[in-house]
Amino acid sequence: MSTPIALSPAVLREWPLPQPGFDGDKEARGHVLVVAGSAEMPGAAILAAEAALRAGAGKLTIATAASVAAQVGSVIPEARVIALGETSAHGFQADSARRLGELAGKVDAVLAGPGMEDEAATVELVRSLLERFSDTPIVLDARAMCAVHPRGEPHLLDEAVDWEQFRFAVPVLLTPHAGELARLTGGERANIEQEPQGAASAAAQRWNAVVALKGATTVLAAPDGGLWQHQGGNAGLAISGSGDVLAGLIAGLLARGATLEQAAAWGVALHGAAGEQLALRCGPLGYLAREMAAEIPALLRVLAAQ
Incomplete structure (x- = not known):
C-alpha cells in the first residue's frame, strides 16, 4: 500500500478545480440532482442541496x-423540487426510478x-439509478451505500459473501464513517479505526469505488491504488447533518x-476548513451543520490562492 498524500493547501492548489469562463452561464457550472430526505429527515436534503450550490x-x-x-422547496428556492411517492416505511416508491430516469443525460x-x-x-432505487445514470458521476451517502452489501445480512462473515456481485461497473464515490464501513x-469498527488506510483501500478495490472514509483523519482511496488523507477541522464537525453537507459539497x-x-479531496478539505472558521467565531463546539455551507465560497477562493 502506498503512502497517502496529505491534502495540504499546496497540494490542492496544484490540483485546481475546473473553472467556468467569465461568460459562462449556469449550464457551464453543472446541474446536480440530489435524491435525499424523508418525512422524518427533510433537513438532510436541504443541507446537502445548499452545500452543492x-x-x-x-x-x-x-x-x-x-x-x-413543498417545505424543502421553500427553504431552497433556487431548486426544482420533484415530489416522490412514499412507502409505509418512509422510503421512495418503486416508480421513483422511472421518474428520475427522465433526467438521465440532463x-x-x-x-x-x-x-x-x-x-x-x-x-432498489439506488441500483436502478446506477443503471440509468451510468454516464454520470454518482455519490452514494448514508443508507444509499447499503447497495454494496447483502441487504438483511450485514453481519455475514467476509469470506461468506460473493463481493464480485456488488462491484460497480463504473466507479462511484462512497462516503462511510468507520461504523458504516464496518x-x-x-468487519469490526475498532479494526477499521485502527487501520483506516488499509480499510479504505480494500473497500475501494472490492467495490471499484472511490471511498472517503470519514473520521478525525479522513482517508480517500481510489480503486487504482491512489491514497490521500486529510487532518483538519475540529470536534465541532461531529454533529448531526455534517455528513450531509460534505456529501453535497462533493x-x-x-x-x-x-x-x-x-x-472528494476538495470537499473534505473545504468541510474541515469550514469547521475551523466557525470554531474561530463560535468556539469549537456548538456551531451547526447548516452554518457550514455559507463558509464555502470564500474558502474556495482562499484555498485556490494560498
Missing part, C-alpha cells in the same frame, strides 16, 4: 418525499442517500467537472 454548481434539482417537498452529478429511510426501497463489510464539485478523487 455553495460549492459552485449552477443548477439544482432535489428529489424528495412528497410529504415534505444532469452532471447525482447524490443519493442523505436522510433516506426504508433500506429495502432505497437499495456494517457494509461485516456533488457540487463533481457537477463543475471535477473527477471523483478531486471532488
Whole structure:
C-alpha cells in the first residue's frame, strides 16, 4: 500500500478545480440532482442541496418525499423540487426510478442517500439509478451505500459473501464513517479505526469505488491504488447533518467537472476548513451543520490562492 498524500493547501492548489469562463452561464457550472430526505429527515436534503450550490454548481434539482417537498422547496428556492411517492416505511416508491430516469443525460452529478429511510426501497432505487445514470458521476451517502452489501445480512462473515456481485461497473464515490464501513463489510469498527488506510483501500478495490472514509483523519482511496488523507477541522464537525453537507459539497464539485478523487479531496478539505472558521467565531463546539455551507465560497477562493 502506498503512502497517502496529505491534502495540504499546496497540494490542492496544484490540483485546481475546473473553472467556468467569465461568460459562462449556469449550464457551464453543472446541474446536480440530489435524491435525499424523508418525512422524518427533510433537513438532510436541504443541507446537502445548499452545500452543492455553495460549492459552485449552477443548477439544482432535489428529489424528495412528497410529504415534505413543498417545505424543502421553500427553504431552497433556487431548486426544482420533484415530489416522490412514499412507502409505509418512509422510503421512495418503486416508480421513483422511472421518474428520475427522465433526467438521465440532463444532469452532471447525482447524490443519493442523505436522510433516506426504508433500506429495502432505497437499495432498489439506488441500483436502478446506477443503471440509468451510468454516464454520470454518482455519490452514494448514508443508507444509499447499503447497495454494496447483502441487504438483511450485514453481519455475514467476509469470506461468506460473493463481493464480485456488488462491484460497480463504473466507479462511484462512497462516503462511510468507520461504523458504516464496518456494517457494509461485516468487519469490526475498532479494526477499521485502527487501520483506516488499509480499510479504505480494500473497500475501494472490492467495490471499484472511490471511498472517503470519514473520521478525525479522513482517508480517500481510489480503486487504482491512489491514497490521500486529510487532518483538519475540529470536534465541532461531529454533529448531526455534517455528513450531509460534505456529501453535497462533493456533488457540487463533481457537477463543475471535477473527477471523483478531486471532488472528494476538495470537499473534505473545504468541510474541515469550514469547521475551523466557525470554531474561530463560535468556539469549537456548538456551531451547526447548516452554518457550514455559507463558509464555502470564500474558502474556495482562499484555498485556490494560498
